[in-house]
Amino acid sequence: MIIETKVYSCRKCQSEDLVKNGTNASGSSQYHCKACGAYGVLERKERATEEKKGLIINVYQERSSMRGIERAFGVSRRTLSAWLKEQANDLPPLEETLQPVECKKIPVLEVDELRSFVFRSKDKVWVWIAMNRETRKIVASACGDRTENACRTLWDRAPSAYKETNRFQ
Numbered sequence: 001m002i003i004e005t006k007v008y009s010c011r012k013c014q015s016e017d018l019v020k021n022g023t024n025a026s027g028s029s030q031y032h033c034k035a036c037g038a039y040g041v042l043e044r045k046e047r048a049t050e051e052k053k054g055l056i057i058n059v060y061q062e063r064s065s066m067r068g069i070e071r072a073f074g075v076s077r078r079t080l081s082a083w084l085k086e087q088a089n090d091l092p093p094l095e096e097t098l099q100p101v102e103c104k105k106i107p108v109l110e111v112d113e114l115r116s117f118v119f120r121s122k123d124k125v126w127v128w129i130a131m132n133r134e135t136r137k138i139v140a141s142a143c144g145d146r147t148e149n150a151c152r153t154l155w156d157r158a159p160s161a162y163k164e165t166n167r168f169q
Helices: 050-061 066-073 077-089 148-157
Strands: 018-023 029-033 039-041 109-117 124-132 138-144
Touching: 050 066, 050 077, 066 077, 124 148, 138 148
Parallel strands: none
Antiparallel strands: 018 029, 029 039, 109 124, 124 138
8 A cells, every 4th residue: 555645834934834724715725834824725726827718718708607617617706707807907998999980970879777776676776878879889888876967977988989979869
């Protein structure tokens, strides 16, 4: 019979005076170092490669749920959320991605609002959306109540090319 023994050491002080300290949310064993008081994971999981990360983000963009991706790829929702935020920060500003407004046609924004609630049905929130009628792209959004101030917030967030026409329908 072959018996393997692994000796773990603290990542901070390299001490071997460790005590098992349960598991984290992903099921990895954790430790507590008696020498320096540090807490950590005994065996770190492998980081996802850029190729796998790209594949997971593409799957999410195809409208798979975050829970489904978590089950299929073994990536936590927090990690996926961090990747999506990182990718969103690298995107160009909205005005650069919109198609240029043609002089022949006056662009028309369709404004719509929908009511939702946060935690309780008493806590109503209105989501305002401005959409280009021709391209069906959302050009601005705002959350708030159903007052003129919320509409002004939406108008302020609309790209300047649409403001010049000053035409809402």
